[in-house]
Amino acid sequence: DVVMTQSPLSLPVTLGQPASVSCRSSQSLVHSDGNTHLSWFQQRPGQSPRRLLYRVSDRDSGVPDRFSGSASGTDFTLKISRVEAEDVGVYYCMQATHWPWTFGQGTKVEIK
Amino acid sequence: QVHLVESGGVMVQPGESLGLSCAASGFTFSSFAMHWVRQAPGKGLEWVAYLHYDGNLKLYSDSVKGRFTISRDNSKNTLYLQMNSLTAADTAVYYCVKDDYFTLDIWGQGTMVTVSS
Numbered sequence: 001d002v003v004m005t006q007s008p009l010s011l012p013v014t015l016g017q018p019a020s021v022s023c024r025s026s027q028s029l030v031h032s033d034g035n036t037h038l039s040w041f042q043q044r045p046g047q048s049p050r051r052l053l054y055r056v057s058d059r060d061s062g063v064p065d066r067f068s069g070s071a072s073g074t075d076f077t078l079k080i081s082r083v084e085a086e087d088v089g090v091y092y093c094m095q096a097t098h099w100p101w102t103f104g105q106g107t108k109v110e111i112k
Numbered sequence: 113q114v115h116l117v118e119s120g121g122v123m124v125q126p127g128e129s130l131g132l133s134c135a136a137s138g139f140t141f142s143s144f145a146m147h148w149v150r151q152a153p154g155k156g157l158e159w160v161a162y163l164h165y166d167g168n169l170k171l172y173s174d175s176v177k178g179r180f181t182i183s184r185d186n187s188k189n190t191l192y193l194q195m196n197s198l199t200a201a202d203t204a205v206y207y208c209v210k211d212d213y214f215t216l217d218i219w220g221q222g223t224m225v226t227v228s229s
Contacts (some may be wrong), residue, residue, distance in 0.1 A: 096215055
């Protein structure tokens with residue numbers, strides 16, 4: 001199975017400051033269709049997960065543009081340009097290039 | 113508006129069976145693959161099962177293979193998960209999730225399954 005390793009697991013941030021979550025896959029996520037099927041999800045306290053980004057950097061409708069995604073080989077990054085109070089929660093990366101689909105452990109973002 | 117509503121989660125004893133349902137609305141259910149994803153208390157997300165839109169391809173995680181069965185009734189816009197030989201390790205919130213071509217887009221609110229004696 002593809003192992004997705006996130007870091008850090010806990011991320012205290014200051015309101016208005018940038019934040020970055022990393023996710024590393026144990027093998028290439030480039031699919032035979034030419035796409036890289038890496039998604040990011042946000043799970044606010046007490047809520048179901050919500051997709052933020054798919055195919056590394058495609059943003060979902062309604063997701064603020066302060067969220068962005070990037071990749072370099074098997075390293076993936078979720079960036080929040082300016083953290084707001086509503087961004088508190090756990091963030092997960094997920095690969096869907098190889099079966100079984102696998103998630104990272106999650107990164108808990110909290111306000112300092 | 114796209115909506116997924118899970119039901120059927122209860123407390124059962126180890127070794128027992130349980131069936132979950134997921135009612136879909138707001139999209140053409142029969143055109144989309146569906147998944148079950150679970151989350152143990154205080155833990156991360158774990159993909160459990162996949163079902164192709166026409167029911168002809170089913171995939172399972174190793175942790176549930178041989179014990180769980182995913183199915184659907186496109187005439188009722190409903191996804192199911194039959195769980196047998198349950199153990200404490202199956203205790204989790206079970207989410208019904210819509211497939212969106214190699215990603216998951218719409219999640220239900222989840223239904224809690226507790227396996228305990």
